[in-house]
Amino acid sequence: MNDLAAATERPAGAAAPDLAIARRRQHRRRQLTVQLLRVLTAIVWIGSWELTTRAGVVDKFFFGQPSGIAQRLQTWATEGTALGPLWQQVAATMEETVLGFLVGSVLGVVVGVLLGRNRLLADVFSPYIKAANSIPRVVLGALFAISLGLDLRSKVATAAVLVFFVVFFNAFQGVREVDRNLIANARILGADSRRLTTEIVIPSAMSWIIASLHISFGLALVGAVVGELFGATQGVGELIYNAEHNFDANGVFAGMLLLAVVALVAESLITALEGRLIKWRPNPVTDVTI
Amino acid sequence: MAHAIELRDVTKRFATPGGGVHTALRSLDLQVAAGEFAAVVGPTGCGKSTTLALIAGLEPASAGQVLVDGRQVDGVADGIGYVFQTDAVFPWKTVLENVAAGPRYHGAGGREARERARDWISRVGLAGFEDRYPHQLSGGMRKRVALAQSLINGPQILLMDEPFSALDVQTRTLMENELLALWASTSASVVFVTHDLEEAIALADRVFVLTAGPATVKGDYRIDLARPRNVSEIRFETRFAQLYREIWSDLRDEVLVSYERSRRGD
Numbered sequence A: 001m002n003d004l005a006a007a008t009e010r011p012a013g014a015a016a017p018d019l020a021i022a023r024r025r026q027h028r029r030r031q032l033t034v035q036l037l038r039v040l041t042a043i044v045w046i047g048s049w050e051l052t053t054r055a056g057v058v059d060k061f062f063f064g065q066p067s068g069i070a071q072r073l074q075t076w077a078t079e080g081t082a083l084g085p086l087w088q089q090v091a092a093t094m095e096e097t098v099l100g101f102l103v104g105s106v107l108g109v110v111v112g113v114l115l116g117r118n119r120l121l122a123d124v125f126s127p128y129i130k131a132a133n134s135i136p137r138v139v140l141g142a143l144f145a146i147s148l149g150l151d152l153r154s155k156v157a158t159a160a161v162l163v164f165f166v167v168f169f170n171a172f173q174g175v176r177e178v179d180r181n182l183i184a185n186a187r188i189l190g191a192d193s194r195r196l197t198t199e200i201v202i203p204s205a206m207s208w209i210i211a212s213l214h215i216s217f218g219l220a221l222v223g224a225v226v227g228e229l230f231g232a233t234q235g236v237g238e239l240i241y242n243a244e245h246n247f248d249a250n251g252v253f254a255g256m257l258l259l260a261v262v263a264l265v266a267e268s269l270i271t272a273l274e275g276r277l278i279k280w281r282p283n284p285v286t287d288v289t290i
Numbered sequence B: 001m002a003h004a005i006e007l008r009d010v011t012k013r014f015a016t017p018g019g020g021v022h023t024a025l026r027s028l029d030l031q032v033a034a035g036e037f038a039a040v041v042g043p044t045g046c047g048k049s050t051t052l053a054l055i056a057g058l059e060p061a062s063a064g065q066v067l068v069d070g071r072q073v074d075g076v077a078d079g080i081g082y083v084f085q086t087d088a089v090f091p092w093k094t095v096l097e098n099v100a101a102g103p104r105y106h107g108a109g110g111r112e113a114r115e116r117a118r119d120w121i122s123r124v125g126l127a128g129f130e131d132r133y134p135h136q137l138s139g140g141m142r143k144r145v146a147l148a149q150s151l152i153n154g155p156q157i158l159l160m161d162e163p164f165s166a167l168d169v170q171t172r173t174l175m176e177n178e179l180l181a182l183w184a185s186t187s188a189s190v191v192f193v194t195h196d197l198e199e200a201i202a203l204a205d206r207v208f209v210l211t212a213g214p215a216t217v218k219g220d221y222r223i224d225l226a227r228p229r230n231v232s233e234i235r236f237e238t239r240f241a242q243l244y245r246e247i248w249s250d251l252r253d254e255v256l257v258s259y260e261r262s263r264r265g266d
Helices: A003-008 A017-055 A066-079 A086-117 A119-134 A137-148 A152-176 A180-189 A193-229 A236-245 A249-277 B048-056 B095-105 B110-123 B139-151 B169-184 B197-203 B238-264
Strands: B005-015 B021-032 B037-041 B063-068 B080-083 B157-161 B189-194 B206-210 B217-222
Touching: A017 A066, A066 A249, A086 A119, A086 A152, A086 A193, A086 A236, A086 A249, A119 A152, A137 A152, A137 A193, A152 A193, A180 A193, A180 B048, A180 B080, A180 B095, A180 B139, A193 A236, A193 A249, A236 A249, B005 B048, B021 B037, B021 B048, B021 B206, B021 B217, B037 B048, B037 B197, B048 B063, B048 B080, B048 B157, B048 B189, B080 B139, B095 B110, B095 B139, B110 B139, B139 B169, B169 B197, B189 B197, B197 B206, B197 B238, B206 B238, B217 B238
Parallel strands: B037 B189, B037 B206, B080 B157, B157 B189
Antiparallel strands: B005 B021, B005 B063, B206 B217
């Protein structure tokens, strides 16, 4: 009866503690090297940019200058932007992104599961979905700007459309890939159709869905910013648009930097969410540290 | 008395992806009495699993009748347990949730389901592992979960599809003995599919030999070895060897046919 417990619970490497310590030390040393090289790369990259623009080899009017970008950010932070306080612009873009992401991913999961579970619906709608997927959907931002106005809604709609398709395709595929044996097992154990969906199909498709959330948050950000470019009164996209019109390369870069920070923070939040949602999985295959 | 399970002249055909028709079972007749432990042996891929799928109601028969307790099978019904060949426990549920699934699907409250699940978990020797996820368990432990999961519903019929084929030999013998002990405490009829003749004789009251696909029953043997049996020792008895020789002569030809076919690549 205890073939199980005895075999599993043996501390690995207990026989050779020296080896374990040596390996850990080696691992730490490598981590340190990687960190140092990363910092060095940044110094070389930003330093050479700064130096070449200062020396006039590269025209800072077109390509910006790191110190100028830092200065621009500082001015925005302390004195506010032309559109108002900086935090309001970031908050506006964040709001559009998060709302678009939520709307798009919820719709994507619902429609994906529905079509994945229902053959007839899938057959009827698949040509339309393929057609809709093949057009470059960012241009819908222009349509939404006309129909929904220049406020929040048009940006949320653009972001949601971008997110929807990615999440939808993943949810649909995830539902299709559910192990036949698991379905058969649940049916024999007495699960009805609703239980099959909620307890077998959706948890099983969850790995696929979560994987798509990583990509789709980035797309939501793209949607929000593109929506702002089509016309807005606030937001980081609008900041970038203004900077562009003033031939302010530093402003464009500063805006990009803000977006990058937002995207990285969101990415780490989604990774945390993933860890909570699929804690049953042996090795989460998230690839955030490239 | 009605048989617990009866297949009358059953044929099962599948449409192949290439547009052809594959006949898995042809004119198969098979009866299992109530409380009987029947083993079905046959060469790999001959249609043994299909037989179980028909009894379970997962697949309809193309022709013939499938009766459980004298009633025609039409769809998945209560009172049947199924242990799959590959892991079919739910990876996102803990051991406790996996075993409690059956009672919950039958409308039991959460607390009652968990209580019954705890009881079954300790019966299969997994007490203390209630909160583990399947990937944290060994193959043998996952089989125990699968056994508890299907037995908790109190099935009158237990279908087992090469349940222990993926286990190492020692674990396998252990599990076979435990299966016999668990089965003895129920009144369930068992259909145990395997390609291992030794396992079939050691466990069963009756062994059906199937032909290489399309499968039909070639031989039907009574195993008159005394119970309770110890699977690890019963193999040394003279009667065991006799039965083995007898059934193997029947099975061998089918295995050869199946082997020849797989070499030709059909």
